[in-house]
Amino acid sequence: MGHVYEEIDDKLARWLTDQPVFFVGTAPAGSDGHVNVSPKGLAGTVAVLGPHQVGYLDYFGSGAETIAHVRDNGRIVLMFCSFDKRCRIIRLHGSARVVQFNEPEYPKLRGHFTRELEKGSRSIILVDVTRVADSCGYSVPLMDFVGHRDVYEKHIEKVPEEKMTLESALEKNGSSIDGLTAQ
Numbered sequence: 001m002g003h004v005y006e007e008i009d010d011k012l013a014r015w016l017t018d019q020p021v022f023f024v025g026t027a028p029a030g031s032d033g034h035v036n037v038s039p040k041g042l043a044g045t046v047a048v049l050g051p052h053q054v055g056y057l058d059y060f061g062s063g064a065e066t067i068a069h070v071r072d073n074g075r076i077v078l079m080f081c082s083f084d085k086r087c088r089i090i091r092l093h094g095s096a097r098v099v100q101f102n103e104p105e106y107p108k109l110r111g112h113f114t115r116e117l118e119k120g121s122r123s124i125i126l127v128d129v130t131r132v133a134d135s136c137g138y139s140v141p142l143m144d145f146v147g148h149r150d151v152y153e154k155h156i157e158k159v160p161e162e163k164m165t166l167e168s169a170l171e172k173n174g175s176s177i178d179g180l181t182a183q
Contacts, residue, residue, distance in 0.1 A: 005132040007051035008092075012132070016054070016080055016090065017046055020145050024056075024125070025077045026069035026096075033178040036065035043148050044115030052130075054078065054092060057113055058123045059152065064173035064182035066125065070096045072180050076127055083143040093131035099124045120156040 005012065016022075020041060027035040040046070045057040056078075058066065070076060076096040082088040099105050100123045109124050175181055 002133055002135040005134070008048055008054070008129065008132055009051070012090070013048035015088075016048060016092075019080045019082070020148065022046060022056075022078055022080045024066055025079065026066050026075065028069055028176070028178055028180055029073040033180070034065075034176075036069060036176075038063075038066055041148060042115060042152065044113055047112040047114075049109075049112055049126075052094075053126070053128055055109060055112065055124050055126045057110075057115055057121050058098075058125050059120045060122050060156070061173075063177070065176050067098050067123065067173075067182040068176035068178075068180040070098055070125065071182065076125070078127065081140050082137055083140065083145065085142070087137040087140065089135045089137040089140065091131075091133050091135075092127065092129045093133075094127045094129040096125050096127045099126055120152065120159075 008016070020043070022040050024038045024040055025036070027033060040056060042057075042059075045059075046054065047056070048054050066076075074095040074097065076094060078092040080090045080092075099109055101121055106124060109126065110118075110121075113124075173182055
């Protein structure tokens with residue numbers, strides 16, 4: 001039923017970037033921490049950077065679980081689902097690192113994303129993909145995509161520039177719910 005791919009080829013890369021939503025799963029290294037799954041969506045925020053590398057723009061939000069977990073152990077999985085007529089789920093397992101917006105590597109990587117909204121982007125989560133696998137997706141519901149929400153853009157435009165700093169982000173989201181640092 002499922003298939004493991006050697007790499008992300010051009011056809012799969014197009015399919016991945018065409019999906020309106022994907023999910024990010026991470027967990028702390030210890031067995032007593034909370035597993036986290038975060039939905040991601042805004043168009044143009046995911047990019048395939050090579051046959052074994054993807055990245056996504058990470059925006060200021062209500063938490064910092066992914067960043068804290070990645071800094072703790074690097075383990076990550078991205079799951080993309082088809083909600084249209086083609087039944088398909090793709091999971092990208094790998095090791096991630098955080099490239100914050102104030103790091104020298106950020107502008108070069110940022111050029112790979114088609115998302116125009118720069119304000120609010122706190123980092124790029126860069127994933128070295130070690131396993132690419134699909135599964136049927138037969139039980140994933142069939143849904144019509146209506147559009148991306150504009151709530152984030154409207155919210156972030158009201159935030160003063162002086163609040164769009166790494167220090168401000170860490171003040172609100174400096175650690176995970178388990179107390180792991182997001183710095």
